[in-house]
Amino acid sequence: MANYSVLLIAALIVISVPVLTLFIITPLIRASRPGKVKLEPYECGIAPTSTAFDHRFSVRYFLIAVLFIVFDVETVFLFPWAIRFKQLGWFGAAEMAVFLAILLVGYFYAWRRKVLSWV
């Protein structure tokens, strides 16, 4: 148990830094002059036109997000495959080729359906 006390102290220090800076020290020493613009949520420096709930986003955001996830997951599979490449041999290479081919079919479909063109 004694070995873990170091970890506990480290955890306390790590937690105390943001708590102290954000909630205790800063409010004591900062100047507080809130204004309408200052209290607005920050979004790319452009003033928001409506709240997040009644604003409709273009479906393209979601399509791009879905495509991103597809290729993100592909990477997740590629790394362990690359590490065990020698053991898996040609069979593994062929399996990965099939996997990539299926992904490419989807990518090609999305591309030709103009998912990637942003206007």
Added chain:
Amino acid sequence: MTWGDTIYLLPEIVISIGACLLLIAPVMRRGGGVVRASGAPSGGGARTAKWTMLAILVLTAVAVIASSGLVADVAQTKTFASMFALDSFAIFFKLLFIATMAMLVLLSDDYLAASRYSAWEYYSLLSFALCGMMFMVSGVHLAAIYIGLELLSLSSYILAGYFKNELKSTEAAMKYFVLGTVSSAILLYGISLIYGVTGTLNLMRIADAMSTLVTNDALMFGIMLLGAGLCFKIAAAPFHVWTPDVYEGAPTPITAFLSTASKSAAFAIFARIFYVGMHHFRLDWQVVLAIIAALSMIIGNLAAITQDNIKRMLAYSSIGHAGYVLLGIISVSEMGLYGVLVYSVVYVFATLGIWATVLMLSKHEYAGEQVSDFEGLHRRAPLWAFAMIIFLLSLGGIPPTAGFIGKYFLFYAAVGAGFGWLAIVAVLMSAVSMFFYFRIVMAMYLRDGDGQAEVVSSGGLKLVAAICLVVTLLFGILPGPLVEQAKISGGWVAKRVAANNAQR
């Protein structure tokens, strides 16, 4: 895992390639990616898509029949690290799914042509769903079964919302998606608990591990969660609430798909998982499933009485049918397996016949769905009205039709396993079901109606209705071939389980 194993996957490979082709075919041609106002790609007509799909289905069927020759000479369950079995049970269902899918293509044809949605993507999604179903009935490993089930489910969610500009269709898809993913998560949790206790996901190994275990809470919890997830997929009460809304909102051919192919695939894996994997603890789960079966039969059949929308009525009726099939699973006997196999076939053909009739009446996207639309049908289309009676009798389980044979096996199995009370509930509820089936018959024959619902029967619909009629009557009068095949296919699973138990 070697190259040689790939041959056992031949049908799945064929249908996957077909699905990918259907997906990219319309966008291949020059300017094919241009999106019309309706959102459908302009390339290719619905007719070309239909024939392409049918050709792919024929190729897949050929691949299944060709691969069925491999059943005898392979030590099953050794393929792909014992995850995939090409056995006679799987081939029985694969052929059933392909036949169902071919009929669904014929049902969808005019319906899609009349709508403004692309047929290519529709058929592509159906092909992916078929691939998932074929994979999951071959799975003898919970992970393999789960992957197949997810492929089927994800395709189904999209297909339920295929009419994306229709509020009802979108709502159905959303409900189906949210509840479906939750049930998949429950299923997965059950699988993970079973893995935690037994240390394996292979059904045979699970059975081996369970034979050395005494009842423990984690395992029971796992089995119950697995059962709950599967009950959702077959729409058994109390996990049925999604069914009426989804069936009503989805495009009618997709409702037909959900209530036939998709459901019988879930029956198949339910039977395989519980028969092969969980039979050592049958005393613990039989009673729970028996209550679920009784609830499904009672709720499904009683709620169907008050429905005026035929899609909702058939949704509740399908909940009742899930209850009947559970009798076969609960009995944990060879007879029960035969019952599940026979009933899947019988139920699929009778239900598809009814959907063909409903589609004949639906000129527009949601027309022809009220029971009142059937009024006076015997004057306008006497043959259709007659066929409809046969299908309804088959669902009710009245003798000259195939439905009787299916129910006979299921009820017999339930009585044999000591669930006499459940068989009594089932018989009573079959009688109740005849009441609302005959509401349609009464509307067709005894009322004149305003003649508003127009009869638009195409060659495809007629062909489907004719096939279903012939099958329903043929297996009702001469059940021999179907029963023999069910005995071979169900017996295969039973024999392997018996051999495995004897070895130990």
